[in-house]
Amino acid sequence: MKDVVLRSLNETFGKFGDMLLQFLPHLLVMLIIFVVGWFVALFLKFITRRIFAFVSVSRLSKDAGISQILSKADLPPAGDLFSSLVFWVVWFGFLLIGVDALGVPELQLEVGRFFLFLPQIFVALLVLFGGLLAANFFSRAALLAAVNANLPSARAISGFVRFIIILLAVAMALEQIALARSTVLITFAIAFGAIMLALAIAFGSGGRDAAHRMLDKMFPPSEPQKEERAKQEEISPL
Amino acid sequence: MAETAQLSDEFIRQLSAVGEVDVLVGIPTFNNKDTIERVVRAVQIGLTKYFHRDRCVLINPDGGSTDGTPEIFKNASVSDFEIMLTSNPLRTFHRVSAPYHGIPGKETALRTLFVAADLLRAKACAILSPTSLSVTPEWVESLVRPVYRENFDFVAPLYQRQKFDGLLVKGLLSPLIRAAYGARVREPVASDLGLSGKLARHFLDKDIWDQDMTTFGLEIWMTTTAIVDGFKMSESFLGPRIQPAPQFGQDLPGTIRQVVGALFKCLEMQESYWLQRTGSEALPTFGFQYDVALEPLKLNLKNILDNFRSNIDQLVPVLESILAPATLADVQKMIALPDRQFRCSDELWVKVVCEFAAAYHHSAINRDHLLQALAPLYRARVSSFILENAKAPTAKLDQRFEELGQVFETQKPYLIDRWSAKAGGDR
Numbered sequence: 195m196k197d198v199v200l201r202s203l204n205e206t207f208g209k210f211g212d213m214l215l216q217f218l219p220h221l222l223v224m225l226i227i228f229v230v231g232w233f234v235a236l237f238l239k240f241i242t243r244r245i246f247a248f249v250s251v252s253r254l255s256k257d258a259g260i261s262q263i264l265s266k267a268d269l270p271p272a273g274d275l276f277s278s279l280v281f282w283v284v285w286f287g288f289l290l291i292g293v294d295a296l297g298v299p300e301l302q303l304e305v306g307r308f309f310l311f312l313p314q315i316f317v318a319l320l321v322l323f324g325g326l327l328a329a330n331f332f333s334r335a336a337l338l339a340a341v342n343a344n345l346p347s348a349r350a351i352s353g354f355v356r357f358i359i360i361l362l363a364v365a366m367a368l369e370q371i372a373l374a375r376s377t378v379l380i381t382f383a384i385a386f387g388a389i390m391l392a393l394a395i396a397f398g399s400g401g402r403d404a405a406h407r408m409l410d411k412m413f414p415p416s417e418p419q420k421e422e423r424a425k426q427e428e429i430s431p432l
Numbered sequence: 433m434a435e436t437a438q439l440s441d442e443f444i445r446q447l448s449a450v451g452e453v454d455v456l457v458g459i460p461t462f463n464n465k466d467t468i469e470r471v472v473r474a475v476q477i478g479l480t481k482y483f484h485r486d487r488c489v490l491i492n493p494d495g496g497s498t499d500g501t502p503e504i505f506k507n508a509s510v511s512d513f514e515i516m517l518t519s520n521p522l523r524t525f526h527r528v529s530a531p532y533h534g535i536p537g538k539e540t541a542l543r544t545l546f547v548a549a550d551l552l553r554a555k556a557c558a559i560l561s562p563t564s565l566s567v568t569p570e571w572v573e574s575l576v577r578p579v580y581r582e583n584f585d586f587v588a589p590l591y592q593r594q595k596f597d598g599l600l601v602k603g604l605l606s607p608l609i610r611a612a613y614g615a616r617v618r619e620p621v622a623s624d625l626g627l628s629g630k631l632a633r634h635f636l637d638k639d640i641w642d643q644d645m646t647t648f649g650l651e652i653w654m655t656t657t658a659i660v661d662g663f664k665m666s667e668s669f670l671g672p673r674i675q676p677a678p679q680f681g682q683d684l685p686g687t688i689r690q691v692v693g694a695l696f697k698c699l700e701m702q703e704s705y706w707l708q709r710t711g712s713e714a715l716p717t718f719g720f721q722y723d724v725a726l727e728p729l730k731l732n733l734k735n736i737l738d739n740f741r742s743n744i745d746q747l748v749p750v751l752e753s754i755l756a757p758a759t760l761a762d763v764q765k766m767i768a769l770p771d772r773q774f775r776c777s778d779e780l781w782v783k784v785v786c787e788f789a790a791a792y793h794h795s796a797i798n799r800d801h802l803l804q805a806l807a808p809l810y811r812a813r814v815s816s817f818i819l820e821n822a823k824a825p826t827a828k829l830d831q832r833f834e835e836l837g838q839v840f841e842t843q844k845p846y847l848i849d850r851w852s853a854k855a856g857g858d859r
Binding site for chain 2: 331334335337338339340341342344346348349
């Protein structure tokens with residue numbers, strides 16, 4: 195009995211030792227991949243930052259209004275943000291490769307799935323980022339147009355335009371990663387209708403004078419109306 | 433050599449028949465049937481009266497009018513012209529009217545005129561607006577004589593305007609040009625001007641004609657380029673300037689975008705000149721200045737002030753990207769002022785303009801948006817200026833504009849600081 199127990203224990207520990215001896219090199223490989231990956235990611239981050247500095251990305255991002263969005267969101271400047279993104283994407287890739295090197299079949303399957311999914315996540319992030327930029331640009335354009343047309347709720351109009359565009363961008367990003375497709379479809383339909391409404395408002399605001407002239411031709415204003423308008427006319431600036 | 437590709441075959445054919453000329457007068461048109469006849473007749477009398485011993489040509493580059501403007505141009509004549517010719521026989525007088533190549537617009541028309549001036553070896557040129565209701569034969573003499581007889585290269589007009597008319601010119605463009613470029617040009621965006629053939633050729637050689645700025649800011653560019661490149665500048669008093677009534681809802685933000693944007697763009701292109709320049713000089717002025725009673729302009733100040741208060745409040749997120757915090761705080765303080773005490777001081781206005789110019793240079797936000805954001809502030813400044821000077825006589829107003837010009841000059845170091853500060857590092 196005692197011999198059986200000892201032999202069994204011996205076999206178990208032997209197997210465990212064999213497994214450990216087999217596993218340790220994989221673990222070592224994984225750790226080496228992690229460390230090498232960290233250095234590679236760091237190097238690529240440095241290179242990206244230099245390239246961005248060379249092509250004056252900070253100025254370009256300022257022109258495009260990206261810097262403003264980033265500062266409002268308490269994020270670093272565009273160059274730093276992108277180089278950090280490169281660092282994390284590369285290092286995360288190395289982490290997954292390292293995990294894959296452990297040789298655990300279930301983990302390998304999940305890692306494979308993740309790598310297939312990665313491009314979609316990247317595209318979704320790009321769509322979201324582009325949407326934020328477009329939202330910022332068009333909401334500011336709407337705000338200025340509304341203010342200069344003396345509309346009473348300029349900021350509300352601007353906020354509405356921003357909301358609609360961000361909504362559309364989020365919907366498109368979710369669609370990209372195939373999440374809640376039916377919800378996304380309905381959201382898109384609603385958002386599209388809302389955008390058409392926003393465009394109609396914007397066109398109505400911008401084309402107000404043209405419409406005014408057309409109506410004037412069709413229905414000439416009375417003399418008191420003409421006098422009132424003359425009072426409101428602006429002095430020629432030039 | 434002139435860029436004849438700019439001219440249509442018909443134009444070249446008509447110009448070939450003219451030969452060399454001494455004086456060229458150009459009237460670019462596009463659907464100006466209501467006003468063109470008066471302008472042509474004034475020019476015809478002006479040339480006959482003042483330049484009858486010289487070879488003259490009147491050129492009308494037309495942008496493709498569909499209202500019969502070119503026909504009116506060709507047929508316009510003075511009823512007693514024969515009698516005038518007897519007393520002042522013209523050496524030669526040609527009239528050329530033809531459509532030009534390219535997109536209809538002022539830049540294409542002016543480029544066509546400059547090419548024609550180069551081809552005809554014109555010594556002096558005058559360009560007149562086809563819409564002016566107050567043009568007289570003396571305008572031709574006033575614009576051409578300083579070039580033709582006194583060897584000046586550029587003659588800016590000087591108008592008598594209705595009280596408070598042209599405040600963007602007097603309150604921003606002219607004083608900013610004065611402070612930056614050191615030349616006191618009082619009408620830098622006028623459509624009537626005189627220039628030498630040499631300067632016309634110089635403009636043609638510049639690599640500007642395909643750029644966006646030329647749409648409305650061409651006059652600003654011509655003025656600043658003539659200053660920067662060392663041409664002899666002068667001004668001529670033309671008298672009252674009366675234009676057809678502006679259409680309802682005149683687009684102020686659009687005007688600011690084009691004209692102020694053009695000046696900011698010029699500041700950017702010519703910074704190597706103006707950053708070094710200090711002080712300013714008045715230009716030699718020709719012509720007898722006189723006053724004519726003009727109908728006062730009407731304005732609903734209460735509406736403008738109410739709109740300003742609500743607009744500035746809404747624009748704060750945009751203005752934060754353009755103005756320094758202290759300037760923005762001063763602008764916001766104006767919101768609380770009652771109508772009668774509403775003031776936008778010269779110092780604050782100059783700071784606003786300097787900060788907008790620097791923000792434009794640094795592309796703090798989209799440049800179109802930036803210029804549109806200036807419109808409410810301009811309206812506030814106009815309201816303040818009118819409230820302050822409602823009862824002031826014209827002479828007092830001229831003195832106020834002179835004071836404003838001096839404030840712009842005093843604040844030039846501030847403009848240079850903001851302009852030269854690293855983008856984003858100055859806030």
